[in-house]
Each structure stands twice: as C-alpha cells, then as structure tokens.
Amino acid sequence: MSKTIFYARVSTNEQTSDHQEQQARQAGFDIDEVVTDHGTSGVTTTLAERPNGKRLFDMLREGDVLVVRWVDRLGRNYQDVTDTIRVFMRRGVIIKTVINTMTFDGSATDPTQEAVRDALILFMAATAQAQAEATKEAQKAGIAFHKAASPEKFRGRKPTFDRKTYDQVIALLEAGQGHSAIAKATGLQRNAVIRIAMNPAKVDATLTRWNM
Structure with a gap:
C-alpha cells in the first residue's frame, strides 16, 4: 500500500x-x-x-x-x-x-x-x-555589518588579564606550579588560571582578537 x-x-x-x-x-x-x-x-x-x-x-x-x-x-x-x-x-x-x-x-x-x-x-x-x-550572501553581509557595528559581540568576552599575565601563567604552569599558587602569584582568579591551563590556544586566540 x-x-x-x-x-x-x-x-x-x-x-x-x-x-x-x-x-x-x-x-x-x-x-x-x-x-x-x-x-x-x-x-x-x-x-x-x-x-x-x-x-x-x-x-x-x-x-x-x-x-x-x-x-x-x-x-x-x-x-x-x-x-x-x-x-x-x-x-x-x-x-x-x-x-x-x-x-x-x-x-x-x-x-x-x-x-x-x-x-x-x-x-x-x-x-x-x-x-x-542569495540567502548565504545576505547572511554574510549581515554578519559583516554587525561585526563592524558591535565588534565586542563577535570577539567574545574580553579577558580580565593581559598578554603579560597570560605569559606568566604559562611559564608557571610549565614550571609545574599548581593552580592556586599561580593565582596567588599573578593576582588572577583560580578559575581564570584553570581556563588558561585547559585551553591555552583558545585563550591566546581571544587575546589576539582583542589586540591584547
């Protein structure tokens, strides 16, 4: 049937x-x-x-x-x-x-x-x-417009630390320091140190997007 x-x-x-x-x-x-x-x-x-x-x-x-x-x-x-x-x-x-x-x-x-x-x-x-x-091109144009109008929206959340602090965290991690000790030494929140440790490449890319 x-x-x-x-x-x-x-x-x-x-x-x-x-x-x-x-x-x-x-x-x-x-x-x-x-x-x-x-x-x-x-x-x-x-x-x-x-x-x-x-x-x-x-x-x-x-x-x-x-x-x-x-x-x-x-x-x-x-x-x-x-x-x-x-x-x-x-x-x-x-x-x-x-x-x-x-x-x-x-x-x-x-x-x-x-x-x-x-x-x-x-x-x-x-x-x-x-x-x-045509729809795809319109979407691209719309995204480009909003990127220019609100760049912070497309950059993601602005880091609470600069490149120098990031480099310090990386150096201390490579030296075998613990997250709490690094947070105390750099003045960062422990969660921020953990985010860097878990995905340093992603944090590095975010800093680059913000020209930091």
Missing part, C-alpha cells in the same frame, strides 16, 4: 516543521508520516548526509508520494536537487511540492511530457540554488 511522506528540513533561523506540515495539509495533502531534520543547513548538507533525510532512501517505495515544501529541501545545490529527484523517480516515487504545487512523476512515457517534466526539474533546482546562494 502506497503512502504519503512529508519531509521537512528546518534550519535554526527558519519556521518550525509543524508550521510547514500545517501548510502542506492546508494545501490538500493527506500525509501519512512526517520526517524532519532540525537545525540542518540546506546549503552545506546533501539529503543523504542529514540524519533523517537519509532515511527517506530506505523508506520510499514505488507508488509512494514524497511531499516537500519546495525542491530546495532535497539538496544543497542544483546538482544535488536534480540527482535526488531523479533517484526517487527511477524508484517510482512521485515528488510533489507545496509551493507552486509541482509534481514530478517518473512514470511519464510520452516524450513531450518527459521533456516538460525534466525542464521543470532543471528550472526549479536552478532557482533553489540561486535563492540559497
């Missing part, structure tokens, strides 16, 4: 999967099962690399319907999307989108229908990649 599966990929800055599912049901889709990947980037991961996305390749059988909000859910770029759609179509899986109500069915045998279907796949996949790249 065939089934209809709704797949949702939700990144950290997107709407919830519940909202996407509601949109699909309101569009008239009778969904049997929902598969969701949370906090997953569509720009850096293929469908098969996502924890639940890869389950679709085992779940979907001939005659099943895969519903997605849009084809960009199925890959990270033009090539991924087109490859994924064709893999599922060869299995006899029908892919439908909530946006634009597109249907991609591998059972088409008429040459004209096949040509129209393949042209739609290429167009939709290209559009999805263009949108993803």
Whole structure:
C-alpha cells in the first residue's frame, strides 16, 4: 500500500516543521508520516548526509508520494536537487511540492511530457540554488555589518588579564606550579588560571582578537 511522506528540513533561523506540515495539509495533502531534520543547513548538507533525510532512501517505495515544501529541501545545490529527484523517480516515487504545487512523476512515457517534466526539474533546482546562494550572501553581509557595528559581540568576552599575565601563567604552569599558587602569584582568579591551563590556544586566540 502506497503512502504519503512529508519531509521537512528546518534550519535554526527558519519556521518550525509543524508550521510547514500545517501548510502542506492546508494545501490538500493527506500525509501519512512526517520526517524532519532540525537545525540542518540546506546549503552545506546533501539529503543523504542529514540524519533523517537519509532515511527517506530506505523508506520510499514505488507508488509512494514524497511531499516537500519546495525542491530546495532535497539538496544543497542544483546538482544535488536534480540527482535526488531523479533517484526517487527511477524508484517510482512521485515528488510533489507545496509551493507552486509541482509534481514530478517518473512514470511519464510520452516524450513531450518527459521533456516538460525534466525542464521543470532543471528550472526549479536552478532557482533553489540561486535563492540559497542569495540567502548565504545576505547572511554574510549581515554578519559583516554587525561585526563592524558591535565588534565586542563577535570577539567574545574580553579577558580580565593581559598578554603579560597570560605569559606568566604559562611559564608557571610549565614550571609545574599548581593552580592556586599561580593565582596567588599573578593576582588572577583560580578559575581564570584553570581556563588558561585547559585551553591555552583558545585563550591566546581571544587575546589576539582583542589586540591584547
């Protein structure tokens, strides 16, 4: 018996999967099962690399319907999307989108229908990649703007000590001194000494970011 599966990929800055599912049901889709990947980037991961996305390749059988909000859910770029759609179509899986109500069915045998279907796949996949790249560039621009406006936010917490004190702590650690003794000798809190001892490279990088 065939089934209809709704797949949702939700990144950290997107709407919830519940909202996407509601949109699909309101569009008239009778969904049997929902598969969701949370906090997953569509720009850096293929469908098969996502924890639940890869389950679709085992779940979907001939005659099943895969519903997605849009084809960009199925890959990270033009090539991924087109490859994924064709893999599922060869299995006899029908892919439908909530946006634009597109249907991609591998059972088409008429040459004209096949040509129209393949042209739609290429167009939709290209559009999805263009949108993803535009979003990525917008995010980069936004981050750059906020870095310039609030540099302290991106530098992390400003250290309570300078480079000279850091070097003293490192020297005393290498000499085998205990944390409490080093704190007393340098005037630092013991927790600060422990942070340096646990990850000196990270503390060094923080000092560099603050030009200290």
